[in-house]
Structures are given as structure tokens and as C-alpha cells.
Amino acid sequence: MYQKVDTNLNFVDREKKVEEFWKENHIFEKSMENRKEGETYTFYDGPPTANGKPHIGHVLTRVIKDMIPRYRTMKGYMVPRKAGWDTHGLPVELEVEKKLGLDGKEQIEEYGMEPFIKQCKESVWKYKGMWEDFSSTVGFWADMEHPYVTYYDDYIESEWWALKEIWNKKLLYKGFKIVPYCPRCGTPLSAQEVSQGYKTVKERSAVVRFKVIGEDAYFLAWTTTPWTLPSNVALCVNPDETYCKVKAADGYTYYMAEALLDKVLGKFAKEEGEKAYEVLETYKGTDLEYKEYEPLFACAGEAAAKQKKKAHFVTCDTYVTMSDGTGIVHIAPAFGEDDSRIGRNYDLPFVQFVDGQGNLTKETPYAGVFVKKADPMVLTDLDKEGKLFDAPKFEHEYPHCWRCDTPLIYYARESWFIKMTAVKDDLIRNNNTINWIPESIGKGRFGDWLENVQDWGISVTVTGEHH
Numbered sequence: 015m016y017q018k019v020d021t022n023l024n025f026v027d028r029e030k031k032v033e034e035f036w037k038e039n040h041i042f043e044k045s046m047e048n049r050k051e052g053e054t055y056t057f058y059d060g061p062p063t064a065n066g067k068p069h070i071g072h073v074l075t076r077v078i079k080d081m082i083p084r085y086r087t088m089k090g091y092m093v094p095r096k097a098g099w100d101t102h103g104l105p106v107e108l109e110v111e112k113k114l115g116l117d118g119k120e121q122i123e124e125y126g127m128e129p130f131i132k133q134c135k136e137s138v139w140k141y142k143g144m145w146e147d148f149s150s151t152v153g154f155w156a157d158m159e160h161p162y163v164t165y166y167d168d169y170i171e172s173e174w175w176a177l178k179e180i181w182n183k184k185l186l187y188k189g190f191k192i193v194p195y196c197p198r199c200g201t202p203l204s205a206q207e208v209s210q211g212y213k214t215v216k217e218r219s220a221v222v223r224f225k226v227i228g229e230d231a232y233f234l235a236w237t238t239t240p241w242t243l244p245s246n247v248a249l250c251v252n253p254d255e256t257y258c259k260v261k262a263a264d265g266y267t268y269y270m271a272e273a274l275l276d277k278v279l280g281k282f283a284k285e286e287g288e289k290a291y292e293v294l295e296t297y298k299g300t301d302l303e304y305k306e307y308e309p310l311f312a313c314a315g316e317a318a319a320k321q322k323k324k325a326h327f328v329t330c331d332t333y334v335t336m337s338d339g340t341g342i343v344h345i346a347p348a349f350g351e352d353d354s355r356i357g358r359n360y361d362l363p364f365v366q367f368v369d370g371q372g373n374l375t376k377e378t379p380y381a382g383v384f385v386k387k388a389d390p391m392v393l394t395d396l397d398k399e400g401k402l403f404d405a406p407k408f409e410h411e412y413p414h415c416w417r418c419d420t421p422l423i424y425y426a427r428e429s430w431f432i433k434m435t436a437v438k439d440d441l442i443r444n445n446n447t448i449n450w451i452p453e454s455i456g457k458g459r460f461g462d463w464l465e466n467v468q469d470w471g472i473s474v475t476v477t478g479e480h481h
């Protein structure tokens with residue numbers, strides 16, 4: 015039917031009229047009712063959090079999420095659209111803490127868990143009405159009367175069911191997660207807390223000689239945290255970079271990155287024209303993988319043997335850069351996120367010779383010494399044994415506890431993981447069957463992410479995450 019369009023048309027007005035028409039005549043409900051016999055196409059909304067206001071970005075996602083179900087409806091499918099609400103998470107708790115004037119886990123417990131949870135459950139509906147109005151205004155259809163809600167028992171039970179299935183498939187395991195940790199307060203800190211306490215510090219780093227097994231040669235590796243050296247179980251090189259075996263003017267033979275030779279060994283050229291080193295051979299990083307060296311500290315060798323795990327060899331990972339050090343990094347899986355990941359990838363032993371108070375343990379020669387106080391002792395001992403190449407002063411930004419000013423350490427805590435690496439091939443195969451638009455997102459960004467998929471740490475750290 016032809017209808018003349020007024021040149022002074024008010025679009026908002028017209029949209030409101032359509033919105034009213036849809037509401038009064040139950041058009042969404044009818045879109046399903048009229049297609050009862052049709053094939054079902056199910057849509058579950060990725061749930062927003064209703065204790066925050068909708069913003070302009072949500073318009074885009076709601077419109078895109080409406081388009082595909084609407085297309086299916088037009089093709090004759092019966093399309094139930096289930097709305098959902100995400101009611102869990104730290105933002106909810108933080109909001110309620112603020113409202114009640116509470117600060118942290120202890121005060122919440124004093125207030126009482128039950129009433130606190132009740133407050134959280136109320137808080138999550140704060141902007142529900144605004145979300146419903148907004149969804150309707152942008153023409154987003156969904157069954158808002160029967161939403162799924164993540165705090166409902168049936169929802170939580172289905173999550174437990176999923177976890178049990180994962181467990182049955184032997185894909186759930188207990189491992190370690192690295193957290194920023196204050197050894198004085200005895201608690202992990204959230205990313206936001208860590209960001210509050212950065213300070214510039216000048217410390218001694220260490221360039222260490224690791225003796226290659228079966229060769230009169232050494233790997234040169236650099237670390238800014240000498241106290242982690244007693245827990246060393248591997249070295250790491252960048253698989254794509256070039257490495258050299260060189261005879262240096264100090265009489266030793268070293269393995270290190272080609273790009274850093276002059277920076278590290280250049281000091282041996284005392285006079286003009288004198289050669290600081292002679293390159294004997296060059297390698298790709300991958301050529302060095304699994305090359306073995308002698309444990310730097312006997313305690314780490316003993317721990318590896320006890321755990322019946324292979325250790326003290328060269329690993330490969332692209333996180334190693336050529337900007338500092340020697341291009342070879344020392345790996346202690348208990349004390350760094352990258353280290354921990356490499357530890358999992360290579361099934362390295364887990365060696366954590368530091369206790370919850372930040373003191374080195376009795377297995378090491380520094381029993382009871384605080385990590386930062388152990389640094390100079392480690393350097394002195396390595397020097398005595400001829401294992402210390404250099405201990406250059408190093409200035410960097412280092413996080414400190416915002417409560418007590420203690421330097422934080424990166425420290426492994428027990429955590430549950432889902433073994434995503436075991437299903438990587440399935441993930442990639444499934445991704446390849448998806449009709450991504452634009453294609454570059456599925457093949458590029460998401461595809462790359464799947465190629466590098468890591469095991470998924472699902473434990474929530476409760477203590478100290480509350481500020």
C-alpha cells in the first residue's frame with residue numbers, strides 16, 4: 015500500500031508508534047505463535063549486568079543480536095528469544111560494599127554473609143527497568159518475562175553439571191595460578207590494587223652462567239629477581255630469534271642471542287679494534303630446544319628428581335624479547351605468569367622455595383631469609399662459584415603493597431584449571447565451520463586466540479580481591 019511520507023517526518027515519533035503497535039498487538043509473541051509448526055531456531059541473549067546502566071555500545075550489540083533472529087523469523091522459523099541477566103561478579107559486590115560502607119572480606123563477614131548476599135541480589139536489579147525500556151526502544155525482541163538469571167538455583171546447578179561433565183572427561187585439574195602477593199599481609203592483590211603501588215626502584219639484576227651438559231660452554235641468562243634462582247628449573251629462548259655460540263674475551267664459551275652480543279660482551283673490547291668475542295656457530299632458537307644444563311642450585315635438581323620430572327633444559331616461547339638481558343630467560347614456574355605457562359606446556363616440575371611470608375624455605379641455603387634480603391646473598395654465592403657473569407644495576411617500576419609498602423612478589427597459589435589445550439584441535443575444527451562476518455574476525459583475531467589457547471583458570475581468589 016502506498017503512503018505519502020511527510021517531509022517534516024519526526025522519526026522518534028514514528029518509532030514510538032511502531033513500538034506501541036508491537037506492544038499492544040503482541041507482535042513478538044505472534045511471531046512465534048504463527049510459526050509453531052516451523053523449525054525452531056533458538057537464541058539465548060548474552061546476558062547484560064543490570065546493576066549498570068545501558069550505554070551507546072549496547073545499542074550496537076542489541077541491534078546485531080536482533081538482526082539474525084529476525085531474519086530467521088522472516089524465513090519461517092519459530093524463534094524463541096530468551097533474555098538473560100548476569101547477576102554475579104565482583105562489580106556487584108563492590109557496589110554493595112560501597113553502599114553499606116564496608117571494606118573487605120572481614121567486614122563483610124561481620125555484617126553477615128546472608129544479609130550481604132540479599133543486598134547483592136537486590137542490587138543487581140537496580141537498572142532492570144531502564145534496560146527493558148532501552149531494549150524496547152531500539153526494537154530488540156526478547157522474552158523479558160521469562161529470563162534466565164545466573165543466580166537462580168537451576169542456572170547454578172546447570173553450571174555444576176557442566177563442571178562435572180568436564181571432570182568426567184578428565185579435563186578438570188588442580189594446578190597453580192600466579193597472583194601478585196603481599197608476603198607481609200599474606201594476601202593476593204587485585205590488578206587494581208597492584209596498579210596503585212608502583213614505584214621506581216634500583217636493584218641488582220643478575221646475568222648468570224648456566225653450564226651446558228657435555229660441553230665446555232654456558233648459557234648466559236638474565237634475571238631481575240635473583241631470589242627466584244634457587245627455584246630455577248628451565249631456561250627459555252625465543253624460537254624465531256637467532257642465537258650464537260661465541261668464544262668471549264673472558265675465556266668462556268657462551269650461548270646467547272645474536273642481537274645482544276655487543277650489549278652484553280662488548281665490555282671485553284678494552285682497546286680500539288680489539289675483538290670482544292668470536293662467533294663459533296649460529297642457531298635458530300628452536301635448535302636449542304631441550305638442550306640440557308646443570309642445575310644452578312642442587313636443591314632444584316633434587317626437587318625435580320623427587321617429582322620424577324625432566325627439568326633443566328631449554329624451552330621455547332615467543333614471549334622472550336631482545337630488548338634487555340641476553341635473549342635467554344631463566345624460568346621458575348612458581349614465580350611468574352609466563353614461567354607458569356611454560357611450566358605447564360613443558361610439564362616442568364613445580365618448585366616453590368618461598369613460603370607464604372616471603373621467606374626462602376629450608377631446602378635452600380637461605381632458610382628463613384626474606385626474598386629481597388636474599389638477593390645479595392644469592393649474588394655473592396654465585397660469584398664465589400664462578401657462576402655470576404655480571405650483576406648490573408637495573409632501574410624498573412616495581413609494585414608495592416598499597417597497605418603496607420612491602421614489595422609484592424608474584425607467587426603461585428593453588429587453582430582449578432580446565433584443560434583447554436587438550437581440546438584445541440576440536441575448537442579450531444569447529445571454528446572453521448562458523449560463517450564469520452567479516453571473515454577476518456574468525457580467521458584472524460579469534461583464530462589466533464584459539465591457536466594459542468591456554469588452560470583456563472576458573473578458581474576465584476576471594477581474599478584480598480575486595481578493594
Ligand SMILES: [Zn+2]
Binds near residue numbers: 197198416419
Ligand atoms: Zn601488605
